[in-house]
Amino acid sequence: MSTLTAHGLRLSFGDLLVLDGVDLQVSAGETLALLGPSGCGKSTLLRTLAGFETPDTGALTLDGEEVRGPSPSRGMVAQAGTLFPWLSVRDNIAFGPRQAGASDVRGTVADLLAVTGLSDFADALPRQLSGGMRQRAAIAQVLANRPPVLLLDEPFGALDAQTRLRMHEWLRSLLTERPTTTVLVTHDVEEALLLGDRLGLISARPARIVSERVLPFGAARGRHTLGDPAFARLRAEVLDAVLTA
């Protein structure tokens, strides 16, 4: 587990300013949910945290050490998942550790198949899985590298509402079992409130973090939290803030 800090990240694509001085800090084991309107620069911010984009100015540190460029220390799950279509679930999960030179990956793979509920589908190809299973496999593939930081870019955006809620509960219990410093970007208010320990609101492009708050719903949050009047109040308040951002 590590602390990830970004200071003054600014990034343009040509004349288009996308990140306008983003500051954030995610403590060890904490999940920071970043919520922002479509097109505000969420994916660009996450890709910058992953090292796939180089900011024009600003710095990124992991436990106080400056980091540049992509590295297994910051595992990213993209919107559409990142599974190799020609590899089985087992080989997709084993891919990273094998690349890193691990000789025996069976224990790691068996463990991740179990925690993601995919043991019976170890030999299936990604196209033989449901959407939710594919995203669980994509998360397992990244976790196999034991990244101190997990970066999630709307990982459940393509799923139907019920599956998404199941996946939220699954991810919460996974992160409780294996605390990992996590940044999740989403435009889904419910997802941000259920998954985040802390919530950051991103402005319309160019992206800045305009407010932050600690979320009060406790470690055991899940579908029962949706009926909590405090949840409904905060959802309405946050939705209003996003719509007027």
Ligand SMILES: Nc1ncnc2c1ncn2[C@@H]1O[C@H](COP(=O)(O)OP(=O)(O)OP(=O)(O)O)[C@@H](O)[C@H]1O
């Ligand atoms: N590689 C690129 N080259 C040029 N422009 C880009 C590039 N990547 C993103 N952009 C632009 O940057 C802006 C922010 O895009 P980004 O994908 O980060 O937004 P987003 O908040 O993740 O959007 P959504 O919620 O719709 O996925 C958009 O205007 C997009 O066109």
